[in-house]
Amino acid sequence: MRSLIFGLALTVMFALGALVSFVWTPYDVTVLEIANKLKPPTADHWFGTDHFGRDIFSMIMVGARTSIAVAIVAVVIGMGLGVPLGLAAAARKGSLLDEVIMRGNDLIFAFPSLLIAILITAIFGPSAVNAIIAIGIFNIPVFARLTRGAALSLWTRDYVLAARVAGKGATRISVEHILPNVANLLIVQGTIQFSLGILAEAALSYVGLGAQPPTPSWGRMLADAQTLIALAPHVALFPGFAILFTVLGLNLAGDGLRDALDPKLRVMR
Amino acid sequence: MLRYAIKRVGSLAISLIVASLVIFACIEVIPGDPASFMLGLNAQPDTVAALREELGLNASLATRYLSWVTGMLSGDFGTSYTYRSPVAEIIGDRLWISLPLALIALGLTVLIAFPVGILAATKRGSWADMSVMGATQLGIAIPNFWFAMLMVLLFAINLRWFSAGGFPGWENPAAALKALTLPAIALALPQASILARVMRSALLDTLSEDYIRTCRAKGLTQRQALWRHALRNAMIPVLTIIGLQFSFLLAGAIIIENVFYLPGLGRLVFQAISQRDLIMVESVVFLLVFAVIMVNFAVDLAYAWVDPRLRGRA
Numbered sequence: 001m002r003s004l005i006f007g008l009a010l011t012v013m014f015a016l017g018a019l020v021s022f023v024w025t026p027y028d029v030t031v032l033e034i035a036n037k038l039k040p041p042t043a044d045h046w047f048g049t050d051h052f053g054r055d056i057f058s059m060i061m062v063g064a065r066t067s068i069a070v071a072i073v074a075v076v077i078g079m080g081l082g083v084p085l086g087l088a089a090a091a092r093k094g095s096l097l098d099e100v101i102m103r104g105n106d107l108i109f110a111f112p113s114l115l116i117a118i119l120i121t122a123i124f125g126p127s128a129v130n131a132i133i134a135i136g137i138f139n140i141p142v143f144a145r146l147t148r149g150a151a152l153s154l155w156t157r158d159y160v161l162a163a164r165v166a167g168k169g170a171t172r173i174s175v176e177h178i179l180p181n182v183a184n185l186l187i188v189q190g191t192i193q194f195s196l197g198i199l200a201e202a203a204l205s206y207v208g209l210g211a212q213p214p215t216p217s218w219g220r221m222l223a224d225a226q227t228l229i230a231l232a233p234h235v236a237l238f239p240g241f242a243i244l245f246t247v248l249g250l251n252l253a254g255d256g257l258r259d260a261l262d263p264k265l266r267v268m269r
Numbered sequence: 270m271l272r273y274a275i276k277r278v279g280s281l282a283i284s285l286i287v288a289s290l291v292i293f294a295c296i297e298v299i300p301g302d303p304a305s306f307m308l309g310l311n312a313q314p315d316t317v318a319a320l321r322e323e324l325g326l327n328a329s330l331a332t333r334y335l336s337w338v339t340g341m342l343s344g345d346f347g348t349s350y351t352y353r354s355p356v357a358e359i360i361g362d363r364l365w366i367s368l369p370l371a372l373i374a375l376g377l378t379v380l381i382a383f384p385v386g387i388l389a390a391t392k393r394g395s396w397a398d399m400s401v402m403g404a405t406q407l408g409i410a411i412p413n414f415w416f417a418m419l420m421v422l423l424f425a426i427n428l429r430w431f432s433a434g435g436f437p438g439w440e441n442p443a444a445a446l447k448a449l450t451l452p453a454i455a456l457a458l459p460q461a462s463i464l465a466r467v468m469r470s471a472l473l474d475t476l477s478e479d480y481i482r483t484c485r486a487k488g489l490t491q492r493q494a495l496w497r498h499a500l501r502n503a504m505i506p507v508l509t510i511i512g513l514q515f516s517f518l519l520a521g522a523i524i525i526e527n528v529f530y531l532p533g534l535g536r537l538v539f540q541a542i543s544q545r546d547l548i549m550v551e552s553v554v555f556l557l558v559f560a561v562i563m564v565n566f567a568v569d570l571a572y573a574w575v576d577p578r579l580r581g582r583a
Contacts, residue, residue, distance in 0.1 A: 107284060107287055110284060110516075111288070112519070114524070118538060118542065119292070119296070122295075122541075122542045122547070122550045123295060195410070202415075203414060203524050222415055226528070229426070236415070240411075240419070243412050243415065244411050244412070248410035251406065252406070
């Protein structure tokens with residue numbers, strides 16, 4: 001329970017920072033003040049300023065929007081396509097459809113997500129949208145496998161048999177009986193994929209394949225900081241901590257949720 | 270075992286064929302005309318025509334795909350448009366950085382994860398277990414390229430123990446290994462955290478099995494039961510994860526190479542993207558996917574060999 005509360009608190013903090021940044025940031029991140037560049041943390045600039053004199057605290061708030069948006073949309077893509085595929089594969093277990101879906105999933109799994117991102121950006125050019133697609137594609141097999149695995153065991157339950165006797169078709173049973181029972185698992189996996197998405201987005205932006213200037217993003221802040229690290233370490237420290245604590249918060253929340261939603265596991269841990 | 274292996278070779282072949290089709294489609298079909306894509310917007314029509322001729326783009330899609338695949342089978346990956354030399358040669362040179370880097374990182378991962386995971390499982394609930402769980406939670410959450418930057422700041426800039434980047438070449442193996450040390454640690458840290466957790470939970474599962482109690486009842490010490498029986502049975506999930514991790518390490522090396530300015534496959538592929546050298550991107554991506562598929566195949570065979578029960582589920 002402690003990890004759930006701590007994790008949620010961290011997550012909510014960053015989500016709030018991102019939301020507040022739409023209406024207010026301590027400083028305007030689009031205004032460059034070269035005279036003020038690379039200032040260490042002070043009372044005026046809590047996290048210091050970067051090489052253009054922009055306030056790093058404000059940039060982290062705005063950067064949170066990019067990270068969170070990319071990761072959330074990628075999870076939505078993964079769930080939106082993966083869950084129906086998993087349900088369909090489980091409903092027709094052993095059929096050609098099941099085979100095709102599962103082998104297709106294996107194939108996506110064989111491509112490291114980073115390579116998918118590289119392929120996509122090689123063709124369409126780097127952008128936040130392409131980063132979302134790349135991360136989202138990789139989320140599809142994760143949710144498809146999870147859903148199929150959980151759904152398979154549910155299909156043998158008596159209440160599913162009862163529903164079939166009552167004349168419900170496979171689609172209706174999947175939506176009305178299977179889906180609500182796998183929802184817990186999906187929520188937990190969703191938080192994990194969310195945190196992986198934040199890490200992936202940061203890595204992609206860091207190598208220049210994610211959000212493009214002037215959109216602030218944590219990964220690109222770190223890329224900019226790399227050459228300055230000897231001169232002004234604070235420029236590299238704070239965006240990294242932002243990524244670390246967001247991911248940590250989501251992972252802890254995911255662990256806590258799993259324990260809270262599945263009391264059987266709590267005894268084991 | 271033989272039947273299982275034959276079945277797996279069949280699905281391996283299908284995976285490779287489909288992967289090659291997907292990459293071929295992504296690189297040579299989706300962008301429209303690869304020649305004009307590679308030359309950019311301001312290219313003269315006759316330059317484009319010449320490049321089309323050079324790349325053999327005037328042939329049909331099927332012919333091009335077949336010649337790409339048969340070329341690769343005989344070690345001919347084509348000629349890089351920007352480097353003007355055979356892709357296979359360039360990749361071969363770069364592989365000598367990326368592959369050792371991934372292997373060293375894998376070695377470190379195992380060296381860290383095994384003792385730590387075993388310690389946490391055997392001392393379950395103790396402060397050692399709690400600190401392992403806390404530290405691995407941090408290790409999973411930390412972006413490895415940021416961790417790499419922090420190590421550069423500490424060990425290269427402040428303490429001056431290592432150089433901040435670059436690669437001296439394998440002529441001097443000691444210097445080369447030293448240049449790969451920080452990158453390998455950065456790559457290994459998150460993977461070691463994951464593996465330590467897998468090790469711990471797999472070992473906890475097997476330690477609570479009846480046969481372990483039987484061993485103890487027959488007079489084996491806790492230590493003997495652990496080393497002779499529990500550990501061996503805990504290896505199956507651990508092996509699976511190690512196989513997956515190797516592919517993450519190979520791909521992750523692409524990012525870490527950027528932090529340390531290592532001229533490996535990662536730098537190569539990013540340069541190729543910015544120079545629109547599609548042939549190069551296609552070959553490097555296929556090579557990496559090929560490596561990942563082969564590693565997964567080897568892991569599948571390895572644990573069918575370790576655990577006969579798995580052979581039925583091909």
